[in-house]
Amino acid sequence: MEYTAIKLVKRPEIAITPDLFEVVRLETPPLEDGQFLIKQTHMSLDPAMKGWMMPDRDSYIPPVELGDVMRSGGIGEIVDSKNSGFPIGARVQGLTGWTEYLVSNGQGMNLVPEGIPSEAVLCVLALPGMTAYQGLMNVGKPKAGETIVVSAAAGSVGSMVGQIAKAEGLNVIGTAGTDEKCQWLVDDLGFDAAINYKSESLQAELAAAAPNGVDLYFENTGGVVQHAVFELMNAHGRIMVCGMISDYNTLTPSAGPNWVPIIKKRLTIQGFTMPDHYDKIPGMIQAMSKYLMEGKIKYRAHSLDGLESAIDGINLLFTGGNTGKLMVKL
Ligand SMILES: NC(=O)c1ccc[n+]([C@@H]2O[C@H](COP(=O)([O-])OP(=O)(O)OC[C@H]3O[C@@H](n4cnc5c(N)ncnc54)[C@H](OP(=O)(O)O)[C@@H]3O)[C@@H](O)[C@H]2O)c1
Structure with missing residues (x-):
């Protein structure tokens, strides 16, 4: 054929x-x-x-x-x-x-x-859900009550991260590139706040949404969001480096923030990739299926x-x- x-x-x-x-x-x-x-x-x-x-x-x-x-x-x-x-x-x-x-x-x-519909598999039980779960739960090790910022939050990985974080009792702030995406995050997915990162007042809006500072940053983009969140990180904060999409179509990578605050605030910054964690997939599918069945995850x-x-x-x-x-x- x-x-x-x-x-x-x-x-x-x-x-x-x-x-x-x-x-x-x-x-x-x-x-x-x-x-x-x-x-x-x-x-x-x-x-x-x-x-x-x-x-x-x-x-x-x-x-x-x-x-x-x-x-x-x-x-x-x-x-x-x-x-x-x-x-x-x-x-x-x-x-x-x-x-x-x-x-x-x-x-x-x-x-x-x-x-299980094929869309649900690709959206939740395949790469996006597995990446979100691995990065947030196993790398970030969140605790209820902490504040997390997720960049590219309306995307496939980001939307899973924010919803898992909500299910685990965190205060969840997302950044996205349009007002429609931000509205979807708050109205449909239950994020506590969502900010359009193209806003001139990004830093001030983030600071207002996180009055107690930021404990966890799920990094999907790099760029302006990275710099704005870095300023707000709390002592012992964790940054899970999942992706840097703002640098994928540039010849020269953008400059990152200065490293001195990493010492002063004792930050942990850790990159991860899903192919390193295939052994954990059965357990993560089980965990994501549970959220899905409990109605805690939409896609x-x-x-x-x-x-x-x-x-x-x-x-x-x-x-x-x-x-x-x-x-x-x-
Ligand atoms: N480490 C891993 O194993 C792993 C696995 C899967 C994905 N990832 C990474 O996770 C990130 C998200 O991937 P995804 O599959 O979930 O894609 P996605 O978020 O569904 O789509 C990509 C989104 O990135 C945002 N974006 C594009 N250019 C941008 C820029 N210059 N600045 C800020 N945001 C920008 C856009 O949303 P806006 O409209 O909000 O700008 C776009 O919708 C990517 O960086 C990807 O490489 C990593």
Whole structure:
């Protein structure tokens, strides 16, 4: 059967542009014993993809090789199988790639339990929820009553972090790039405050929302929010460095804050990446499922249509055009 896939054929200079990709038509191969054929239905688009396109071999994961199908996570349905553990009709989740179909032997693929919508899996029980839980609970170790600021709070990771923090009894402040996103954080997700980081009075608004200072900062962006929150950190505060999206499309990284307050305030600043913590995923899925069932976690998916929509659509992550977890429906 013929299907469409998208290969990475050029590395980005700064932004992700259509000439980095080649759309190809491929033929599904005959299955060998132990293999099964997946029709991808939901493909995740993530800011990390920019890093995977770059030649940097000094990162937590090797780059996508030129000429290879672009890497992604996703969910699909098994449409043919020579593996009894992965029967026809079952849904699987794992590294799929920018492709309509793929053949797998099961390595790195997990069956999706029946009854959970695929959007919920990609928004809550996959990378965003796992990253949020790992960063907040295992790195940040929050205590009820503490104040947390989350940047890119209306995004897929940030919205999970804020809601877990609320469920754990924290005072939660989010920053986001539009007033609509800020309103959604407060009205729908129950954040205590949300501030548009493009406001000229960001520092003053943050200080007003955190009269007792900030104990935890979940860093998704870098840039202006980082500087404003750093000023407000309390003694023994913790900064969980998850992402720095404001630097992903720049040639020169922005300057960080001065380090003297790290000593004076005895701050802990820790970076983390999800691939280091795959062993904790079963426990984290259980914890996130519990929040979900208790109605403590809401999610919104921002779906694009058709594989080729990924080529331009991925840039919504860098313009702030995505409202919710960005994904492609195929
Ligand atoms: N460490 C890990 O293992 C791990 C795993 C997953 C994700 N991450 C990181 O987590 C962060 C969020 O990822 P996500 O998947 O949840 O994406 P997302 O938040 O759903 O989408 C990205 C958001 O970033 C904001 N943004 C873009 N450019 C910005 C800029 N220059 N300054 C401030 N905000 C900007 C935009 O929201 P606004 O409209 O609010 O500007 C955009 O909607 C990223 O930095 C990503 O790399 C890390």
